[in-house]
Amino acid sequence: MKNVLIVSGHPDLAQSIANVTILDEVKKQLPQAHIHKLDELYPNDLFNIQDEQQALLAADIIVWQFPFHWYALPAKMKKWLDDVFLHGFSHGSKAQLGGKKLILSFTTGAPAMLYHENAAMKHSIEALLVPFESLAALCNLELQEPIYTTGVSYLARENEEELKQQYTNAKNHAEKLVKLIKSLNA
Incomplete structure (x- = not known):
């Protein structure tokens, strides 16, 4: 099995249902995967740059697991990206991440029907992911098809169904993620 690194960017997993369930299910099925829960490892956002870069270098498959906040990474994960993906490490003439596979695995609070040009979000989810395509291209990462689950709003927690x-x-999401990771190991 190739080395899998999952970077969890949820700002507070203790308040999550979907992201925690996804991570727990993936860990059950892929116990050898390394999971970095940024909210637990770095509650004050003081990242150990060397450790994070070493984990990325050791990985063949990198998964970013996060809630889609304001059409982007959550603030903690964005700061992690800013601090860890430095010129000469992730990009530039001495870049070291080239050829690794990157999977975006995320959740949204809004339901899928709102992600269309004639709906509230004014864009499809795929259109909103264009900056991630540019990031992957700059870092020579092989961006895979994203895996996402919509409609995991905090408001829905008030209704038992x-x-x-x-x-x-979330369990179905984890199954898809595990299937993709396993297919990349073939």
Whole structure:
């Protein structure tokens, strides 16, 4: 099995249902995967740059697991990216991440029907991911098809049926993620 690094960018996993369930399910099925929970490892956002870069260098497959905040990475994960993906490490003439596979695995609070040009978000999810395509190209990472689950709003937790559906959807998300990771190991 290739080395898998999962970087969890949820700002507070203790408040999550979907992201925690996804991580727990993936860990059950891929116990050898390394999971870096940024909120637990770095509560004050003081990242150990050398450790994070070494983990990335050791990985063949990198998964970013996060809630889609304001059409981008959550603030903690964005700071991690800013601090760790330095010129000469992730990009530039001495870049070291080239050829690694990158998987975006994320959740949204809004339902899928709102991600269309004629709906509230005014864009599809795929259109909103264009900056990630540019990031992957700059770092010579092989960006895979994203895996995402929509509609995991905090508001849905007040309804028992909707809450059960969030758990089911998160488990299905994890199954898709594990299947993709395994296919990249073939």
